[in-house]
Amino acid sequence: MxxxxxxxxxxxxxxxxxxxxxxxxxxxxxxxxxxxxxxxxxxxxxxxxxxxxxxxxxxxxxxxxxxxxxxxxxxxxxxxxxxxxxxxxxxxxxxxxxNPVKHLKAAAKKTIKYRTKEIEKLKKFLNVLDKIGGEK
Missing domain, CATH: 3.90.20 (Hemagglutinin Ectodomain; Chain B)
Structure with missing residues (x-):
């Protein structure tokens, strides 16, 4: 029990x-x-x-x-x-x-440099075309 x-x-x-x-x-x-x-x-x-x-x-x-x-x-x-x-x-x-001003200046300078090269290439291209075509 x-x-x-x-x-x-x-x-x-x-x-x-x-x-x-x-x-x-x-x-x-x-x-x-x-x-x-x-x-x-x-x-x-x-x-x-x-x-x-x-x-x-x-x-x-x-x-x-x-x-x-x-x-x-x-x-x-x-x-x-x-x-x-x-x-x-x-x-x-x-x-x-x-600094946005410095950055934009640098970007603009790069663009100018690039575009200047592109313009030179285009001038050469026109000169070659002038020589080929005989027109001035």
């Missing part, structure tokens, strides 16, 4: 342990939901705030790039697509940490 009492006591204790385990899991789930929402709200607000700051910085640099491109456009005849390309180039300079 002592054995059955012993087993019964163990079963009762096991039931209590299982009940408490279930209660612990249930409470943890409730707390997780409750605090997870609070954490998500708090972190979400911080993320939104940082995204707004990021957008403001992007807008500021886009405006700077547009202003610089406008200054250039007033002095140089640019098509709309050239203007947009120039604005994007300036913006890319800002993002990569380059």
């Amino acid at each position: 002592k054995n059955s009492g012993f087993k019964r006591q163990l079963k009762i204790i096991d039931k209590k342990i299982n009940g408490l385990e279930e209660k612990r899991i249930k409470l943890l789930d409730e707390y997780r939901e409750k605090y997870e929402n609070k954490v998500n709200e708090t972190v979400g607000r911080e993320i939104e705030k940082l995204l707004r700051q990021r957008q403001n910085i992007l807008r500021e640099y886009k405006n700077k790039a547009k202003e610089m491109a406008d200054k250039i456009r007033k002095k140089v005849d640019l098509s709309d697509t050239d203007f947009e390309d120039l604005t994007q180039d300036i913006l890319n300079c800002y993002f990569s940490g380059k």
